Amino acid sequence: MAAASLIPELDDIVKNGTAKKRAQAIERISELFLEGAARFQAQHVELFDDILVGLVPTTEIDTRAELAARLSRVDNAPPTLVRQLAREDEIKIAGPILSHSPLLDEPTLVDIARKKGQSHLAAISERPKLTTSITDVILRRGDRDVVRTVAANDGARFSEGGYAGLVKRATDDDVLAVTVGQREDISSASLKELLAKSEDGVRRNLLDAADPERKAAINDVMAEIASTQKPAQRDFGPAQRAILAMHQAGALNEKALLDFARQHKYEEAVAAFSALSGMRLPMVHQLIQGDREDPILLLAKSSGMEWTTVRALIMLRLGPGKTMPPPDIEEARVNYDRLSLSTAERVLAFWRAREKTKPA
Template sequence: MAWSPSLIPGLDDIVNNGDPRRRADAAHKISELFLAGAPQFRPAHVDLFDGILTGLVPHTEIASRADLAERLSMLGNAPPALVDLLVREDEISVAGPLLRRSPVVAEPTLIEVARMKGQGHLLAMSQRPKLSAGVTDVIVRRGDREVVRRVAGNAGAQFSQFGYSSLIKRAGGDGVLTLTVGQRGDLSAPQLKELLAGSADIVRRRLFEVAKPDKKAAINQAMVEIIGAPKQSDIRRDFAPAQRAILSLHHAGELNEAALLGFAKAHKYEECVAALSAMSAARIATIDRLLTGDRHDPVLILGRAIGLEWATVRALIVLRLGLGRVPSATDIEEARLNYERLAASTAQRVVNFWQTRQTA
């Protein structure tokens, strides 16, 4: 690379032998010269400045490098070798502006920086106008909560199947991330369903409230599949005797929560279903399908809709698993927390939906 001696007299000597002050002064003057003429420079001119500045800029103070990086980040023809040098700096005030917006930073460099640097670099990178799936894979894997939330909310970010699976997994313990991922336009229906299945009811409701109309429809459909359409039980049950017993209790004024709790503790499944049907005004067939589904959510919804205490709801959860099976401590604690968060009005709306559906 040939250097132009007309830029600064004695430039060769300054680069090779100059003291820090002379180098910094030369870097400032040449940087200003480049920035002033950048819109008109041809690639050969850019290469000339690139070769000179990469020998001078590293010797300048952090504040000077940070200011230069900020200005270079706006240019589509910034000196590539200089940008590559600055973007790898540990000092985030220098690397940050280039990571956030410079179009000159190549994807392999972004991936390398994402793998090697800290959370400040990842956070800056997550704000780029566009991010490939190769870059977001690394960001989601290495990023802390703030970084992952930020990249999930970046409409210009693309995610691979691995990236989305990781986001959904992390969203299980992060309501803010659930809301962010749930509003993405490129989230598929199966991914939305998986996201909602692992989230708390209060988060689901909030997501529905803030979602766009087309997304609301997708959320509704996902919730129907998760809660409203459980699998049919393979066991054929005769509910007629239980119906008669529950009707007698009702006429005697003794159909209450205490009776339901007694049936659940005694593992009297048919009586529990018949009692829940009478107390919720949902058909026995509907209650039976709900209790034999894969999740505890319908039990929580029924319990909240008819005002049951947690002890009764817990007994119903144990009942639906069958004799000899008990939920894990983690599952039962998660169910308890979800039950506490579940609003009675929301539960009643779901029960009303079940009632309307069974009528239709």
Template sequence: MTTAATLIPELDDIVRRGDPKRRADAARRISELFLQGAASFRADHVDLFDGVLTSLVPHAELAARANLAERLSLLANAPRGLVGQLAHEDEIAIAGPLLRRSSVIDEPTLIEIAQAKGQGHLLAMTERPALSSGLTDVMVLRGNRDVVRGAASNAGAAFSSDGYSTLIKRAGQDGVLTLKVGQRDDLSAEQLKDLLSGSIDVIRRRLFEVVKPARQMAIKRAMNEISGIADRVESSRDFAPAQRTVLALHSAGELNESALLGFAKSHKYEESIAALSAMTGVKIATLDRLITGDRYDPILIAGKAVNLEWATVRALILLRLGPNRVASPADIENARVNFARLMPSTAERVVGFWKTRPLA
């Protein structure tokens, strides 16, 4: 460290006994010296700078540390100790640039930071060119919506089997995440089927529109497996008598929510679907296919679009299950919460989509 000693003859004294202001000034000068000569320094030179700077840089002002972190993030031979020190800082303006792109930070350090720090640190890591499955395991467990979406969007990210399971589970409540996961090249056929099983029809259709042709074929196969048939067949139910009943109620001015609730509580499936069709304007065949699917979301959407009370929506969910099946209290409560959160404008848009583009 003769160069540094020449630049700052009193360096030893500053490191040992200097006041914060002198240390900050020394940190600035030595950092600049390192950055100017980094391309020509040998590994032992870098280690010497590392030892000095890790003692001095913490005394520098935030702006100076952030600027240093930004510049170090681009260097393949940046001092490891200093980089690790800065990457652990709580201030994301300092840690962020290094977490996004520094090649000097090893995987154990990244995982340690991901487990201990906040969402800003996790989000910064999602921008790295590659993410190990060990790191994404932490991200999908600890990360908020933006973090998980960022990880799923990263083509260089790897996910373990457990990580993918968690990712797909979270996608069940996040349509944007479903679209991002569904476009990943490393998604297996079985994982695609799990993803589609947990998504509502409008998201499935949107995913089909944005993926590559090869993935479109995979989506078609997965949907056939989910429905349990090789080709879609028409419902075997006869809705004609139910339609006549509903038409008579409509003519008498008695087709209302109370009538729908009565049909649902009496487990009159055809009459319930015919009544809901008349109230929403969606074709009976379309509603039948939606409601007999794997999820109760279409009931929530249709109910919110025509301003049904929760009691009626709940009765329709139980009707969907059939008289010999009992819904778990947790499932019913989850449905109630989702129904309360669903915006009427969103439900109306989806119902409008069902009207103009009925299921094939």
């Protein structure tokens, strides 16, 4: 075959040839291979493998990178050469092979994932199929972007421990939490753990992104979580007496409410919010404890409160040490600015009318 006739010439090129001649030789041989790859038998592929394995390491990075890109999707590419390219430190070379080549077996991928850096892990994470042995290593060593990539890969499979790792890392990564929650292969137990550890904003984003079937599953899990959580019992008596005293002394105002909210004095803040808004305390407590911040916006707008106070009340709802993602905070601020006083008053009039029908 044509490649065999090049061997004497190649020996001289390897020993004495310039970088340009080596690149030209690789281009000629790879063209020969790609032209006949579909009909080559094992011995033909082996011949190309023997030739290129000795020639490729002596060439420039760009030449190796181009060759790797061309061979990355060929089913019967020279196997030794492919493994050699996959282990290159230069990601321009290794990347296409790691992401696409069907010739890399599980042990090879696991070994590379254990030894190489984040760029190599990212490339492996994009493969059409990934076994649990590979994803276990990726989750153990990968940075945030790598883990997000592998979590979004529908062809990736995760062990029970792998899913536990995903859920744990999603606790501090809202983007990852939404991605993991959308996976079709996530178990009910893992989904429950993910939702139990997620903030309300993440749950809403997950519901918004879910298809109807997944949305139903999420709602079922949320109902199950809610049924197992006992609401905190709060004694508002002392706070109500303190707020009444402040009112009688003329010291009850928005600044006092803001101070209570910032200090996470929940009972005092709710009692003050109730007194300033004219809404019964149980109703204010129920609104603040709800899944969304919209009722807080309505109640605050009807009372003419500043955004600073509204933001503190939203944080009060989340609890000490917790916060909303900045985009969600900004969305709430924009919604508050857009909310008209007349709309807020109409909604509150409806709530008050409904409250009158309930027993005191």
